[in-house]
Amino acid sequence: MKVRSNSALKTILTIALNTFREAVRDRVLYNLVIFVLLIIACAILLGDLTDGNEARTIVNIGLNAILIFGAFIAIFVGVSLVSKEIEKRTVFAIFAKPVRRSEFVLGKYLGLCLTLLVNVVVMGVGVSLALVYVKGGSLIYSIWGSILLIFLELTILTAVAILFSSFSSPALSALLTFFTFVIGHMSASLRDLAAGLGSKFAVFFFEVIYYLLPNLAHYSFRTEAANGMVPTSPMIGGAVIYAIVYSSILLLVSALIFRRRNFK
């Protein structure tokens, strides 16, 4: 039993590392160049536009850019992780070896999470350097809590992308994941809005949406970070557990669907 779990772990890690290498080969990390140019431009140009208060604006632009760039990678790379293997028929070579479908899904997921981690860390360093340049070093400490939350949000989004891609076409999966990203950020506001409408059906509908879809508003700490605030330990702890639980649910469903999938 122990031998099997060691072997499964090794398989998952191998697939994860290969997925990371593939992302690098596919020039996914090239987005970092665009990000760096954006941050350099902000650091140089924002002084006049913000009347000397450019540090908080760099944080706002930087953190939102990290999320947007990361979300694009999670969505577009995430939905093609599985479908590309099927399309190229490489999936047959993989499953000819002693690899379970659930291990394959988990390995792919972790590989993309590693890619996203490298991305957000490099981008976070970029924002920190820009802050040093504009003498806003006091905000460096506060941005990293927010960056951690952004990464956790991206791990959930990756799991959503993998779930949709396990039963749908890449284009439709990307669209559905994007909608989940948008609604996930608004679910709390929509629930409040529905409560004000007075319609019982609306209240019920948005209540279901609120709990069913990932509540990504939990991971929004960008505005607070720009004001020098740091997420508390209970907040980070809760966010980590929520991300692990929610992603596990999605990956489990993905693995179940993927197990029944016919590649012919």
Place this chain on the structure above:
Amino acid sequence: MNKSSLQYVLSGIFLVLGFIAVFGLSNYLERNRVSLPEAYQDEDLTLQGKRLKGYVLGAEGLMADWYWMQSLQYLGSKIISSKNENFDLGDLRPLNPRLLYPYLDNSTELDPKLMAAYTFGATMLPAIDTSKAIDLTEKGIANNPDSWNLYHLLGYIHWRNKDYEKAAQAYDAGMKLPGAPSFMRIMAASMRTQGGSRETARVMYKQMLASDPDAQTKTNAEFRLKELDALDDLDAINATLKAFTERQGRCASGWSEILPLLQNVKLPEGRSFLIDSSDSVVDPTGIPYSIDRSTCKAQIGPESTLPPS
């Protein structure tokens, strides 16, 4: 040159010519653009900050920054496009910048801790609408009850409005907060005893120059300090002119007659008169004061950016 090289050269020439054409065409289109009616630029904001809250994917801070930057650009463009070069920074109503408050209100709805917006509003809005300036600053205090600087700004607005009792109350409230400087206690007392004095104004603007982070507030404070220096200069010059007239039975014919007398005058803060190369006494912006021979009084020169005395 072989065929392939020729193709590269021709392609290069085409690209350069193409970009030159695009450059020219862009300028041509810009010149021939139908300009929008002036009222369009001041159209009320379609989106309200409080309605956007919760629907911008967590980017409320970025949206707040955008509104705040818009407010800076909006007022700046109003000032730049103003036909009157000698407008008074203390009264911006002729520019009709009626969107400044909605921009700042939106900005602070989206990020209630955006101190730069409150500071900018407290500095500039009193010159447009004092009640809006008070509303914005009181909103800032409600959202940031620990910020003594907002009480200082509220005190400043009331002081500017010559409501010294309310200004004193604001300083009283602010000085109790942790971290409040002793300046707050001094201002609370000054407001009650000598609210309208020039000395109180000087302390107020010096504090703003030293502590407020944004450039617009500093520029405003610097300008006001120059104005106060000019008022001190004029008081001293007019006293000297009066003494000269009493002694000589006529008004001084020019600066050369009173310059030796002015050198003995002590100005507040240990300052000395500024004298240009033509031996004229100049104001802190470098423009000579003028002497009105009919009244025998000095005044701010017509070319100066300082408001007329």
